[in-house]
Amino acid sequence: MTRIVTIVALACLLLAGAAATSILGRDSVPAAGAAIVSAAVKSPVANRESKQDRLKVARLALDFPNQTFIVNHCGSPIDRNQEGMLRWKEGLKRLGSAPNIKIKISALTAYDPSPTSESLREVALHCIECFGVDRSMFGSDFPVGRLWTSFDAIFDGFKAIARDFSEAEQSALFHDNARRVYRMEAL
Numbered sequence: 001m002t003r004i005v006t007i008v009a010l011a012c013l014l015l016a017g018a019a020a021t022s023i024l025g026r027d028s029v030p031a032a033g034a035a036i037v038s039a040a041v042k043s044p045v046a047n048r049e050s051k052q053d054r055l056k057v058a059r060l061a062l063d064f065p066n067q068t069f070i071v072n073h074c075g076s077p078i079d080r081n082q083e084g085m086l087r088w089k090e091g092l093k094r095l096g097s098a099p100n101i102k103i104k105i106s107a108l109t110a111y112d113p114s115p116t117s118e119s120l121r122e123v124a125l126h127c128i129e130c131f132g133v134d135r136s137m138f139g140s141d142f143p144v145g146r147l148w149t150s151f152d153a154i155f156d157g158f159k160a161i162a163r164d165f166s167e168a169e170q171s172a173l174f175h176d177n178a179r180r181v182y183r184m185e186a187l
Contacts, residue, residue, distance in 0.1 A: 061098035068100055068181065073107040073141065074127050080112060089126055096130030102181055103131045105173075106139035108157065109148040117160060124161045133169045137177040138162075 061069050075095070077088040095101050105127050108120045128136045138158045142151055162170045179185060 055094065058094045058098050058101075061095070061101050065100055068102065069098070070181065071095060071101060071103045072139075073110065074103065074105055074123050076107075077111050077123055092126060092130040096132075096135075099135075101131070102135045102137070102177070103127050104137055104139045104178075105158075106141040107145060107148075108154075110141070110145070117157065120157055121161050124158075128173075133165070133172050134177065136173060137181065138173050139178070 061067070071092075075088060075092050077085060079085070079087065092103075096103075105124050108123060109115045112119055112123075138155075140151060140154050142154075145151070145154060158174070162173055165173065
């Protein structure tokens with residue numbers, strides 16, 4: 001049976017220093033996943049990951065092809081200046097190259113100090129571009145998400161973002177992928 005490792009945020013995987021190095025040297029995915037998740041704290045260094053760290057994370061997923069990894073919260077695009085967004089985009093492309101990594105598009109407004117429909121759309125569409133419709137899913141991040149916006153506003157935003165997608169693609173993003181990835185076929 002395949003286990004699912006939820007990555008709290010891309011930044012959590014890309015922590016600089018000994019924690020990331022020791023995790024990546026282990027041969028046990030459950031132990032590595034537990035260590036990654038336990039290291040998932042918001043940190044000032046969280047978005048200062050190096051290219052080498054992103055490659056190590058992608059390699060971890062490739063080393064365990066039967067393991068499902070989920071990047072949460074769009075990979076947390078924390079650093080919103082041009083350079084920071086470029087790093088975030090490049091990091092997602094690398095992670096998107098591993099077929100066993102999925103992405104949950106959630107907490108869009110949590111990492112954007114001045115969210116606009118266009119800035120949120122740009123982040124969501126880049127996630128989908130990197131992972132494809134079949135490995136992307138929308139998520140509300142509720143109840144925590146209500147710190148930034150309402151439940152209705154979140155899903156109205158997702159509907160606007162997905163308006164140009166086919167009906168089947170919208171079903172995949174809003175429901176089908178999550179049901180499949182989290183093994184909730186009965187729902």
